[in-house]
Amino acid sequence: MSVPYAERLARLRASLAQSQLDALLVSALPNVRYLTGFTGSNGLVLVTADDALLLTDFRYATQVKHEVAAEVRVAIEQMSLWTRLWKELKLLPRIEVLAFESAHVTHQDAARFVAEGGEGAGWKWRPALNLVEVLRESKDASELAHIRAAVQIAEHALARTLPQLRAGMTELAVAGLLEYEMRLAGSERTAFETIVAAGPRSALPHARASAQVIEKGDLLLFDFGATSGGYVSDITRTFIVGRAPDARQQEIHDVVREANGSASAAVRAGMRGRDADALARDYIERRGFGAAFGHSTGHGIGLEIHEAPRLAKTAEAPLAPGAVVTIEPGIYLEGWGGVRIEDDVVLTTDGPERLTTFERTLLQVG
Structure with missing residues (x-):
């Protein structure tokens, strides 16, 4: 499926014109990838009203030939990308007011705009926030295809992992199995650090997998994701190990499942x-x-595991059509344990579509 880079650049240029900016320097790598297709670890993109230039180094001279959109010029720099940027800017006509991504530029790099590329050089630099991120909120067909694939990989891996679980294993061992199965199924990497949390540790919303031994009767919480084409999935399920759940475990799981299901719909x-x-x-x-649900209900996913929009008590911005969001309510009781159920939902013009299909009941494993 073709990626509409020309359309993305056109939308950004319209935003620049509306903001009275002649150009934007893009330095956040997810934004670089979104606009150009480049997946390397070192790159700057300069977008003007009629040009898009990717600057990178010699390590990617071959890679850019296969990745970068036809609408984007490429300059391979042997030394400093910043030195090359000033040279390229001098060759571009009618460039006076430029923006940089203030959320992604270090103080050291921001100082370059004054010391090397400031008004003495003929340019006026302005901080800008989320000019590309706003565009990324609505996913196009190519992006949705990758997110769907990432969901399918993750769910396939979970289904393969659960029959291998036993009481007595550690959280780390279980996380390793799950990540192995995701790799076998085609995941490029984990979407984030895999969470496997058992027993009382399941009450830690962002617990890291540890050497904790999983015991019979434990709640066992998985929060994980796969990556396909750079796009991620984000799924949480909670299970019971080695026996049927007790009344308290079942009650709390039922509450979370109902909250998840009604919100997703x-x-x-x-x-x-x-x-x-x-x-x-x-x-x-x-x-x-x-009082036991302290985090937000959800967030956007895409090239990053946390991106716009936010589903939170303080979020006033409307949710964009085409956004893919998580719905992840949870209840966490210190010393007892926690339950979270998380699904990925795309906001189509016809309503929400839940991409995740894995069973949401309190399954017994091990």
Whole structure:
């Protein structure tokens, strides 16, 4: 499936014109990839009204020939990308006011705009925030295809992993199995550091897999994702190890599952992030567990595991059509354990479509 780089660049140029900017220097690598296709670890992109230039180094001289969009010029620099940037800028006409990505530039690099490329050189630099990230919120068909593939890889790997689990294994061993199965299924990398948390440690929303031994009767929480074409999935399921759940475990899992299911069905494009957050939060509060749900209901996913939009109590921005968001309510009780269920949902013009299909009941494993 072809990637619409020309359309992405056109949308960015329209945003630059609206902001009265002659150019944008793109330094965040996910944004570089989104605009050009380049996947290397060192690159700058300069976008003007009628040009797009990728600067990178000699390590990628061959790679760029196969990756970079036809709409983008490439300059391979043997020494400093910044020195080359000033040279290239001098060759471009009618460039006066330029923006840089203020959320992604170090203080050291920002100082270059004053010391080397400031008004003495004829350019006026301005900080800009989220000019490309706003474009990335709505996924096109090529992006959705990769996210769907990342979901399928992750769910396939989970299905392969669960029959191998036994009480007595460590969280680290289980995480290793899951990551191995994702690699076998085609994941380019893990989407983030895999979370496997057992027993009381499942009450830690961002627990790292540890040497903790998994015991019979433990709640066992998985939070993980695969990567396909640079795009990620983000899935959470909670299981019970070695026996049927007790009444408390089943009750809390049922509350979280209901919050997840109702929010996944009701979330809509155009809804404010805070209202989307309330879809899950209000139900959990009505059931008496509001204080035990301390994080947001969800976030966008794509080239990064956390990107726009936000589904949080303080998020006023509306959810864009085409966004892919997580719905991940949870209840966490210190010393007892926690339950989280997370699905990936695309906000189509016809309503939400849940991409994740893995069973949401409290399955017994091991």
